[in-house]
Amino acid sequence: MTTASSADHPTRRDFLFVATGAAATVGGAAALWPFISQMNPDASTIAAGAPIEVDLTPVAEGQDIKVFWRGKPIYISHRTKKQIDEARAVNVASLPDPQSDEARVKSGHEQWLVVIGICTHLGCIPIAHEGNYDGFFCPCHGSQYDSSGRIRQGPAPANLPVPPYQFVSDTKIQIG
């Protein structure tokens, strides 16, 4: 029957075949996009992820609260003098993920530590005020974070991340 060699205008025929194949490929690929894009967060989820404000007045020294932002727990610790001093005394270069305490808090508000409470190992929630470093202890595989939320011991590779936030007043922060 039809074999590619029997044509009298092989180039024209080839061009047609290639163009059709290319159109089918491009169309198919473009049609895939909506099917992938729909998996992303939808508009209401994005809107619900807007910044939140947290009033710090009720949090006494030595206490901490947990708030949720974008489905993630955020620890807000009102640190004691002892905790701050411990966090600042350590030799930064010796840490697994070197970062100074100054870089992790807002200057003028050193008593407030705000971190995302998700263990950087595999996502469990560390417990505050536990472990050997006056900070956080993750019960899943034993990672220990210090009073600045930095990893000190255990399998987690990185410090607890600091979410974007700023102080809108001395007693109020906006996260996000």
Added chain:
Amino acid sequence: MSGPSDYQPSNPALQWIERRLPIMGLIHSSFVVYPTPRNLNYWWTFGAILSFMLGIQILTGVILAMHYTPHADLAFKSVELIVRDVNYGWLLRNMHAVGASMFFVAVYVHMFRGLYYGSYKEPREVLWILGVIIYLLMMATGFMGYVLPWGQMSFWGATVITNLFSAIPYVGESIVTLLWGGYSVGNPTLNRFFSLHYLLPFLIAGVVVLHVWALHVAGQNNPDGVEPKTEKDTVPFTPHATIKDGFGVACFLLLYAWFIFYMPNYLGDADNYIPANPGVTPPHIVPEWYYLPFYAILRSIPNKLAGVIGMFSAIIILCFLPWLDNAKTRSSKYRPLAKQFFWIFVAVCILLGYLGAQPPEGIYVIAGRILTFCYFAYFLIVLPLLSRIETPRPVPNSIADAVLAKTGSKSTPMVSTAIVLALGGALFASSIDSARASEGNDKPPGNKWSFAGPVGKYDRGALQRGLKVYKEVCANCHGLSYIAFRNLAEAGGPGYSVAQAAAFASDYKIKDGPNDTGDMFERPGRPADYFPSPFPNEQAARAANGGAAPPDLSLITKARSYGRGFPWFIVDFFTQYQEQGPDYVAAVLQGFEDKAPEGVTIPEGSYYNKYFPGHAIKMPKPLSDGQVTYDDGSPATVAQYSKDVTTFLMWTAEPHMEARKRLGLQVFIFLIIFAGLMYFTKRKVWADAH
């Protein structure tokens, strides 16, 4: 699937697999070298179109299930959120909802083609019966899918269809309770329908495999109904059939896309944009169009059990077709009488479908009975009789002969007959419709909407003014609960900036809580908040409004419609007229008259409205001239207010309309080019075969 394959891949890795699982040989023998009769016409591409549609339905369905919530309180809202918030959610939903209709269009063509060319005859009886099973499964799947959006038609369709089983003597009521999982259609019903709606397509896919298997054993029938004898009668499946099917699919996609992008609600029912309400039945329950002929049969038999039996036997009778028609000649091409009766039968089915959509009264009932008789007579009287008395024309010796004879006369009698019949049916239908139009219903006058037509866009000024009218007038009684303040700043909307939308939101007091002490509190609105409803619940709304709760307006322009009647609903398909809802809403807003005309009495607490069905509306005249101050100098008249607020409410019902039409245009340009390329490629591939 036709005997062992001698296919041997050259790649050693593939050879290794092939020796253990000859899957490539199976594909090779079934879809590459498989001999296809060379005289197949385009009606044969519908098999491929159906496979394609099944794939699309499963794919879009699985995706919709990722976003859908099968709960009686949440289902309706979750569908709306898919359409409004999920990326391309509107597209996926339209693809799936319209896809169901397209699937049925294709299956009906496929079945009528089988009927016309005698594809059910020996040795293809099992193939045909498997097809009928697929069709039955499709009907069940389509029905359960229609229930899932949990609108008024979903709910009442579910009630009516499940109640069919109550006709069964003795055990009927128990079966219905079993289907419902309760004392009425409710959340358990919705849950199981969702589960089954997800399951059945995979059963369909399984039976499709059997169907194709049987097809490849018996071989394809063809327009001349003679079996292929020599090599000259066939062409290899690939590339010939593949490219031809591909071209068929591309053309079908044009029709499909027409609905997806331009007429997504044309085939649906406006009532299904009203959330399910177990206390109110819509005045006119109609199933989806693809069930209408059977619905007409059900209604035309005046006995409950007999009606149900009649309806189901109308489908089951197809299984016996191979034995009811035992004429030796397969194709109606060579059966002059059978051909005519076939077209009469097609017309009967179309007219039954038309009747299924009409109210069961007067002439419709009588016509329904006559046509029901004709339907069954075709199978039980005409076909058995014809096989005895008809003298068929001589059948060509071979397919090759038939192809040779055909070159020269390129006429397609099938198409012309179809057109003649469609026109005849249309005329008949229009005579019925005009008889009804004399009842004297005030049809809402048409308007010029900026958003009408294939490139229509919302008029930003009208949207902003309409928002003002809603806020100052309508919002006192009507909610807008699917619209969030953030939507005001979205593309294709009223065109506010994010900051403006946030400022607009902060004017509202939103109830929030509970706070740390467990109390509810009020705070200023944020962009993510939704428009607050004027009443805390439906009972309060009812109590404050003389017993009639003011409906939520988010979807009102899609939830209201009026019968366009014949032939308008056909004209509308081509002109893309989609504005029944807005026309109706604008008309009702302007249709108030202080005094009811002579002879019309309006009950206490109601008002006369020219366009409201029944004319007695509980809403007092909402708008009067000068009520809302416009800053942009537009006239402060009721006519202008109505137009603006209707435009605004069209946007709240279809916030992504502009994106839909824009993407539609791109898709159409692509599809036309692609179909053209496919056509010429097909011509080249077939050049030697014709």
